[in-house]
Amino acid sequence: MxxxxxxxxxxxxxxxxxxxxxxxxxxxxxxxxxxxxxxxxxxxxxxxxxxxxxxxxxxxxxxxxxxxxxxxxxxxxxxxxxxxxxxxxxxxxxxxxKEEQIDLKPAPLQTLINLNDFEEVAQRHLPDTTWAYYSSGADDEISKHNNARSYSKISLRPRILRRVLSVNTATTILGFPTSLPVYISAVGIAKLAHPDGECALAAAAGKEGLAQLLANGSSFPIERVMKSRTSPTQPIFQQLYVNKDIEKSVEVVRRAEQAGAGAIWITVDSPVVGKREMDERLNLSISASDSHEQGQGVAKIMASFISPFIDWDILTWIRGITDLPLVVKGIQSVEDAVIAHSHGVRGIVLSNHGGRSQDTAQSPLLTLLEIRKFAPQLIDSDMQIFVDGGIRRGTDVLKAIALGADAVGLGRPFLYSLSAGYGEKGVLRMIALLRQEIEANMVLLGVSSLDELRPEMVNASRLEKHMIGSVKL
Structure with a gap:
């Protein structure tokens, strides 16, 4: 009723x-x-x-x-x-x-010229609790920072005199055409950044031709987000955390199907919530005088429903309730990438949850190098490989694609672009800046399309030395 x-x-x-x-x-x-x-x-x-x-x-x-x-x-x-x-x-x-007051006089959008600028604005304008929830990593945040540093350890090897008259950045994600090899990662409670939250992300994604992964903890129901699309064919995928009450996971999948979601992305890299100390410390200071509170951070509270008691059989269970394509999000080793492929999934996401789960877990880009070395057959298989975590530049995107990724996901930058009252306009500006960087660096590399990117266009030797010596597959 x-x-x-x-x-x-x-x-x-x-x-x-x-x-x-x-x-x-x-x-x-x-x-x-x-x-x-x-x-x-x-x-x-x-x-x-x-x-x-x-x-x-x-x-x-x-x-x-x-x-x-x-x-x-x-x-x-x-x-x-x-x-x-x-x-x-x-x-x-x-x-x-009383809500924490946000300065409603942000910098003009045209003065923001890269994704890091949006992060600086967000830190100034978001309430402290929201900033802590969005930005925090686990423990000492080593993995969070290494995700970004891994890209700086890879050098580009441009080819010259290639006469690149134009570039084509289009690709497909799970069969859906996109204008960039970039998608919006699952970002929970985006409404904390802007009242339009995930709906603003959907509107901007539609106008720029991107795919969006809707978080299990979205501020808006999937039906509402679908209405914010610019066309009925715009791809929106549904993230799934397996709930301790399995019937609630069934409901998530059923609603996603009925709403027209293009796939289910099951997140497996966070069976328990990482110790995000900035988030927890701030919550402790705020709730010290509240007898109802126990000092848990926003992340731990929001993820209290996740079941840690799942294994590879969960993929069979999901196939039993839906025909939607299945992606496993949170692969952190070549061994598990091979197992996922053997289960017939349509895609995997190399991810350590943005450094928010287990600190010192290796960077996703290093996992991609593992796959190239020990299981190269996966690169050209019918299973797509996605990478997220630490991507902030167009060159980062191109490095991942050159090494075998099909597309990359960005999460925090999209939240930051919503903040300070920017909303959809901020998201559009952020995507435009990333697109400019991708296009310009494709010309500098000497390629006119993404499929011309090759492993020999990057020098990954500084990162490869951190790779494990051998594995048993």
Missing amino acids: VCTPTSLTMKLTHDDIRQHNGRSSCWVAIHGNVYDVTDFLSSHPGGANVILRSAGKDASNAFDSVHAPEILNELPETALRGQIDISEAAEVDTESN
Whole structure:
């Protein structure tokens, strides 16, 4: 049943709501409607404590920062207990719900000339908690930084006098044409960066001809994001974390199918959440006086539903509930790349979760070199190979493609481009800058299309020395 008010809805006061401020009875006011969410506490994907912060209070700001309005329709009709005058609701512990203020005077978009500029803007303008959630890596953040450093250890070997009159950056991802060998990686709760969140990403992706991977923890339901596309053929894929409650994973897959998603990308590199200390430390400082809080970072709270009890048989299970193409996201060794191929998946993503799961895990680019050396047959197989983590320049993209990747994913840069009020325009600017760098460096390399990129166009010897000496396949 849809949880919507009627003419018979009870009128409530802030005193009525304040009486229901704990686990045994938890009410919240959202835009004038009062909901009893007591029974929902244990199943909330972000954990009960997130809701308990607003127990007996007005939760409108907290709700809007993460969720789309449609999510309220998933509550049972009986959850709606009444209505409260919006002006009165705003008086319910207004100070405790006060949002961190964001400077609404960002730098003009035309003054941002590379992806790193967007990151600097985001750090200045995003609330501290959001910045910590988006940017943090695990432990000492060695893997996070090595992801980017690995690209600097590879040199380009341009060919001259090639007479490149124009360049073609088009490719296909799982059979879908894209204008660049780049896709939007799964980025959770993008609404924290901009109210339009994943919908703004979809709109920009459509205009620029990119594919988008929708996060399992998207701020907006997939049906809403699909409506933001610029054409019905625009590819959007669905990320899947296997839920401890397997039926909820079934629901994710079913909804993705019905909405028109092009594939399921199962994420396997984070069965437990990495220790993201910046995220956790900031949450500790904020929640020190809150008896409901236990100092968990946003990431740990949001990922509390993920099941660590899965193995390769999960691929068979997924095939039993959908005919959509399957991609395994989170391959970190050549051995597992070979196993994934033997299971007939359509693609793999070489990824260490952006350095957010296990610190000191090797960079995805190093895993790509492993595949080239020990299992080169995978490079030209019918299984596509994608790489994410640390990509910030057009040269990074071209290095990965030259070494055998079919496309690369970027996550954090797309979130940063949404921030400071930029929204869709910021995303379009970011994509345009990356496109310019890719096109210019293709000319400098002496190639007119992506399929002309070859391993001999890069010198990877400085990175290869970090590669494992032998493997048993």
